[in-house]
Amino acid sequence: MLGYELMKNIARLVLFFTISLAGIFILAATVHFLRIRIDTIRVLPSQGSRVQAELLSAARWALPLSLYGSLLLSLSYTVRRRIFAPAAMLSLFILASAAGLGIILGAESFHHLSSYTIPAGSLGRDGLILTQADNAIVLIQDPSEIWGPRVVSIPGQDLRYQAVPRGPDNRPISLPPIPFRATTAWVLESFNIDLSLASRLLVDRFGSAGILPFTIYVAALSFLLISLRFVLGLSKWPLANLFLGALIFRGILSMETFLNAPETQEILNTFLGDLVPPLYTAPLIFVFLGFFVYLYTFLHYLARRKDPYEG
Numbered sequence: 001m002l003g004y005e006l007m008k009n010i011a012r013l014v015l016f017f018t019i020s021l022a023g024i025f026i027l028a029a030t031v032h033f034l035r036i037r038i039d040t041i042r043v044l045p046s047q048g049s050r051v052q053a054e055l056l057s058a059a060r061w062a063l064p065l066s067l068y069g070s071l072l073l074s075l076s077y078t079v080r081r082r083i084f085a086p087a088a089m090l091s092l093f094i095l096a097s098a099a100g101l102g103i104i105l106g107a108e109s110f111h112h113l114s115s116y117t118i119p120a121g122s123l124g125r126d127g128l129i130l131t132q133a134d135n136a137i138v139l140i141q142d143p144s145e146i147w148g149p150r151v152v153s154i155p156g157q158d159l160r161y162q163a164v165p166r167g168p169d170n171r172p173i174s175l176p177p178i179p180f181r182a183t184t185a186w187v188l189e190s191f192n193i194d195l196s197l198a199s200r201l202l203v204d205r206f207g208s209a210g211i212l213p214f215t216i217y218v219a220a221l222s223f224l225l226i227s228l229r230f231v232l233g234l235s236k237w238p239l240a241n242l243f244l245g246a247l248i249f250r251g252i253l254s255m256e257t258f259l260n261a262p263e264t265q266e267i268l269n270t271f272l273g274d275l276v277p278p279l280y281t282a283p284l285i286f287v288f289l290g291f292f293v294y295l296y297t298f299l300h301y302l303a304r305r306k307d308p309y310e311g
Contacts, residue, residue, distance in 0.1 A: 009083045010091050016077050017095050021070040025103065028062035028069075029055075059107035064198040066103065067218070068249050071096055071225045076242050079233040089226050093219070096226070100218035104206050191250070197257045205279075213279050220283035220290075225252065227293035230300070259285060 036054045071092060078088040136153040152160040206214040231248055232241045258264055259282045268281050276284055 006084055006087060009081060010087060012081070013074065013078060013083060013088055013091055014095065017070055017074045017092065017099075020073045021066050021099055024069040025059075025062050025066040028065045029058040032061045033058035056107060059103070060199045060203050061195060062199075063100070063103050063107070063202055064253070065195055067096060067100055067222070068225070068253065070099070071222065072242070072245050072249055075226065075229045076232045076238060076245065078229065079241070080238055085229065089229060092226050093222055096222035097215060097219040100202075100222070101211065101215050104202065104214065108206070191253075194253050194257050197260075198253060201256075201260050209279055216280065217283050220286040221256070224286040224290040224293070225249065227290040227297070230293075230297045256282070 033054055036057060040054075074092055077083075078085070078092075135155070138151040138153070140149045140151065149161070150165055154160070202214065202217070205217055228245065228248055231245045232238075234241055234244065259268075265278055265281065269278050272281065
């Protein structure tokens with residue numbers, strides 16, 4: 001009876017993890033794809049873009065966010081549902097490792113699909129005003145005209161009319177992007193940078209090293225993230241635990257970026273020498289950190305158990 005209940009809980013966990021992973025991946029990839037499209041059409045004059053390349057970039061960017069987010073939600077689910085911890089953690093480890101490999105294989109398969117190119121088309125019309133710092137440029141003709149005349153306003157100087165805006169080597173003077181997107185907050189921008197670096201690391205590792213080193217890296221990272229399950233049960237308020245877990249996961253993402261930086265890799269290789277190949281330095285650190293967290297969790301569990309010989 002207990003075995004049947006455990007299997008039912010594990011099946012529910014697999015379903016919850018799969019839905020969470022798919023939902024986060026689709027949402028993150030869609031948002032990043034729209035961000036790429038916005039950045040593309042802000043540039044004047046507009047250039048055509050390949051949907052295949054933009055979708056591939058969005059899928060790659062969503063990979064680390066999907067792994068972090070789905071593991072965080074699934075760990076919280078196991079605590080709230082009181083699923084047997086060792087079985088739940090082992091299941092999540094297998095699921096996360098397989099999911100990372102499946103996403104990267106699916107994303108890279110875009111290379112073999114036919115690509116659709118979006119034709120060039122500029123936003124705005126004649127009279128469009130572009131601003132950069134305190135300077136302003138008024139485009140007299142259609143923004144798609146690279147040699148179109150313009151009026152330039154620089155603080156403290158008279159207005160300048162440029163009938164043919166030529167720069168050095170007879171090249172057209174570049175225009176600032178269309179300023180219709182608000183400035184991103186530093187916290188969100190740093191998060192986006194770390195996700196982009198983590199995504200590039202995974203893609204480069206898969207492309208240059210192959211499937212095995214990529215899988216080992218994702219498995220080691222998942223091993224560390226899953227070891228933090230105890231954080232999701234620190235208090236009686238699941239939402240507070242989830243918020244704390246998100247902050248810790250954010251710190252691990254930053255640590256991941258730090259460990260894989262070329263400067264850090266050079267320092268680590270100096271200490272480790274030929275004992276560990278540079279490709280496996282970061283995974284080894286993830287495993288060691290995760291092992292100590294598991295050890296702490298186990299010892300804490302033993303310390304909290306009631307002694308049967310006590311009254």
